[in-house]
Structures are given as structure tokens and as C-alpha cells.
Amino acid sequence: MSGNCTHLYQARVLQTDKTYCEDCMKRGDSWVHLRLCLTCGYVGCCDSSPNRHASGHYLATGHPLVRSIEPGENWIWCYRDEVMAGVVQA
Numbered sequence: 001m002s003g004n005c006t007h008l009y010q011a012r013v014l015q016t017d018k019t020y021c022e023d024c025m026k027r028g029d030s031w032v033h034l035r036l037c038l039t040c041g042y043v044g045c046c047d048s049s050p051n052r053h054a055s056g057h058y059l060a061t062g063h064p065l066v067r068s069i070e071p072g073e074n075w076i077w078c079y080r081d082e083v084m085a086g087v088v089q090a
């Protein structure tokens with residue numbers, strides 16, 4: 001599973017201990033799934049969540065890559081190319 005993404009070399013952060021969306025926590029909101037920014041380690045909520053903080057982080061920073069940090073999921077999504085860019089190797 002890999003698309004035409006040229007940003008994978010920018011990935012610096014592949015793992016995190018965070019288990020919550022920081023921006024939702026501040027507001028007292030809830031989220032559905034969590035995404036990790038592979039550029040800076042920001043954890044935000046997915047597009048199925050009311051606040052879509054992961055997308056918002058991309059729009060604000062231009063950091064293109066996120067991975068799912070849901071249990072058992074290791075896929076990488078590129079916002080800029082709108083493709084599954086690959087998977088995180090364990």
C-alpha cells in the first residue's frame with residue numbers, strides 16, 4: 001500500500017506515548033480517533049471527530065504526514081498528496 005508521496009523522508013516522529021487529543025482536552029471536547037504528526041509529534045483527532053484537529057494542524061503548519069495511532073493500525077496518510085503514503089515498520 002503506497003501512493004505517489006514524496007514526503008516520507010520528512011518523517012521524524014513515528015511513535016508517541018500520548019493517548020489523547022491535546023486540543024480537545026483543553027476544550028473539554030471528545031474525539032473519535034487519533035492521528036500523530038510525523039513531523040513534530042503533535043497528536044490530533046481525525047476527520048470523523050467534531051474538531052478535526054489533525055487536519056487543522058496540517059492546514060496551520062503544512063506538516064504533510066500523519067499516522068494512525070489507533071491500536072493495531074500503522075498506516076501513514078499524506079494530506080498534501082491525499083494518499084496512503086505507506087505504513088510504519090515496527
Ligand SMILES: [Zn+2]
Pocket residue numbers: 004005006007008064078079080081085
Ligand atoms: Zn506526500
Ligand SMILES: [Zn+2]
Pocket residue numbers: 021022023024031044045049051052053054
Ligand atoms: Zn481534537
Ligand SMILES: [Zn+2]
Pocket residue numbers: 037038039040041042057061063
Ligand atoms: Zn506537526
